[in-house]
Amino acid sequence: ASRFEGVTMAPPDPILGVSEAFKADTDPKKLNLGVGAYRTEELQPKVLDVVKKAENLMLERGENKEYLPIEGLAAFNKATAELLLGADNPILQQGRVATIQGLSGTGSLRLAGAFIERYFPGAKVLISSPTWGNHKNIFNDSRVPWSEYRYYDPKTVGLDFDGMIADIKAAPEGTFVLLHGCAHNPTGIDPTPEQWEKIADVIQEKNHIPFFDVAYQGFASGSLDQDASSVRLFAARGMEVFVAQSYSKNLGLYAERVGAINVICSSSDVATRVKSQLKRIARPMYSNPPVHGARIVANVVGDPTLFNEWKVEMEAMAGRIKGVRQKLYDSLSAKDKSGKDWSFILKQIGMFSFTGLNKAQSDNMTDKWHIYMTKDGRISLAGLSLAKCEYLADAIIDSYY
Numbered sequence: 299a300s301r302f303e304g305v306t307m308a309p310p311d312p313i314l315g316v317s318e319a320f321k322a323d324t325d326p327k328k329l330n331l332g333v334g335a336y337r338t339e340e341l342q343p344k345v346l347d348v349v350k351k352a353e354n355l356m357l358e359r360g361e362n363k364e365y366l367p368i369e370g371l372a373a374f375n376k377a378t379a380e381l382l383l384g385a386d387n388p389i390l391q392q393g394r395v396a397t398i399q400g401l402s403g404t405g406s407l408r409l410a411g412a413f414i415e416r417y418f419p420g421a422k423v424l425i426s427s428p429t430w431g432n433h434k435n436i437f438n439d440s441r442v443p444w445s446e447y448r449y450y451d452p453k454t455v456g457l458d459f460d461g462m463i464a465d466i467k468a469a470p471e472g473t474f475v476l477l478h479g480c481a482h483n484p485t486g487i488d489p490t491p492e493q494w495e496k497i498a499d500v501i502q503e504k505n506h507i508p509f510f511d512v513a514y515q516g517f518a519s520g521s522l523d524q525d526a527s528s529v530r531l532f533a534a535r536g537m538e539v540f541v542a543q544s545y546s547k548n549l550g551l552y553a554e555r556v557g558a559i560n561v562i563c564s565s566s567d568v569a570t571r572v573k574s575q576l577k578r579i580a581r582p583m584y585s586n587p588p589v590h591g592a593r594i595v596a597n598v599v600g601d602p603t604l605f606n607e608w609k610v611e612m613e614a615m616a617g618r619i620k621g622v623r624q625k626l627y628d629s630l631s632a633k634d635k636s637g638k639d640w641s642f643i644l645k646q647i648g649m650f651s652f653t654g655l656n657k658a659q660s661d662n663m664t665d666k667w668h669i670y671m672t673k674d675g676r677i678s679l680a681g682l683s684l685a686k687c688e689y690l691a692d693a694i695i696d697s698y699y
């Protein structure tokens with residue numbers, strides 16, 4: 299008998315497990331609207347042209363494979379903080395940001411979770427209801443307690459803003475409030491600029507610590523600056539802020555695992571100490587991060603021509619998704635005689651649409667129509683083509699009623 303008798307079978311991941319089921323499906327009509335990974339109109343993965351150009355540059359230079367420092371590639375850390383806050387942000391000149399290159403968004407969130415567990419014993423993280431499924435795993439495994447603030451209102455298929463504010467206000471002073479910088483996952487519903495001001499007010503009033511997860515900067519609206527406006531608003535108020543970043547979606551570096559954790563601190567002295575302790579946590583966790591993707595980001599951002607080309611490609615990706623949103627809305631509106639209002643599909647932003655389909659209805663989408671989606675009713679429009687919108691609309695209407 300094995301020594302591992304006690305090890306039971308883990309359930310498939312609610313998001314990544316959907317891709318596994320999709321791969322196993324042999325039906326030619328199958329459609330993967332599960333994982334938030336960008337596909338072209340031909341439903342193929344996309345390596346951005348600027349990424350290929352940056353890699354060719356790197357190959358010509360023949361760079362070495364020496365270990366990076368624990369905190370990552372310096373040129374990347376500089377570029378990522380400037381992208382987030384704006385290169386001319388006085389916070390950067392004052393040296394008040396501790397930036398550590400992390401293993402993409404997930405690894406950066408995890409590093410922050412370990413830091414919170416170590417330096418804020420008893421503190422809790424407040425996460426949106428619903429939120430990205432892996433947030434709960436990350437804080438559970440970091441041994442940081444969490445609870446939820448109201449976010450999605452099924453009645454209005456919109457933001458339950460009053461509920462959100464009330465729950466943040468009711469949390470014990472010094473709670474970490476996890477906020478999606480833009481393109482909320484899974485709802486695709488973002489606060490308005492006025493609502494962000496009020497969210498910042500209540501967080502300041504309660505002396506909470508804002509913790510942004512920025513996984514879609516530039517990918518949501520097509521503008522890097524617009525998508526960072528919520529974070530910059532909080533930073534401009536002089537708050538100390540955690541911000542996790544990811545280049546999986548906006549630069550298509552999914553499997554390169556490129557991201558960062560930024561801690562905006564009240565002084566450069568504090569930032570220096572915070573950075574030193576984040577390094578101390580990273581060293582026994584993975585020692586130092588992978589160099590390839592970080593060099594790609596540094597090269598793209600560091601070269602004005604490549605940087606501008608990246609912005610054009612990002613706008614094109616965001617634009618393609620807006621195009622399928624419109625086509626899906628038109629198809630549903632044309633086919634659905636019930637008069638249901640499907641306009642939430644147009645109002646939502648980013649790569650997801652929260653359809654309101656329940657688990658049984660989502661199962662029907664898969665079992666009968668071979669359309670793969672997460673069981674919370676989320677569909678990734680990044681995996682949808684214009685050509686497939688009619689088919690998807692038929693499946694949604696068949697499953698809804």
Ligand SMILES: Cc1ncc(COP(=O)(O)O)c(CN[C@@](C)(CC(=O)O)C(=O)O)c1O
Nearest residue numbers: 313333334402403404430483511513544546
């Ligand atoms: C809000 C949010 N934060 C962090 C991440 C982490 O991404 P990274 O580790 O690759 O940087 C994701 C990715 N969420 C995806 C796109 C993929 C996933 O589940 O990992 C999703 O389908 O929701 C995300 O949606």
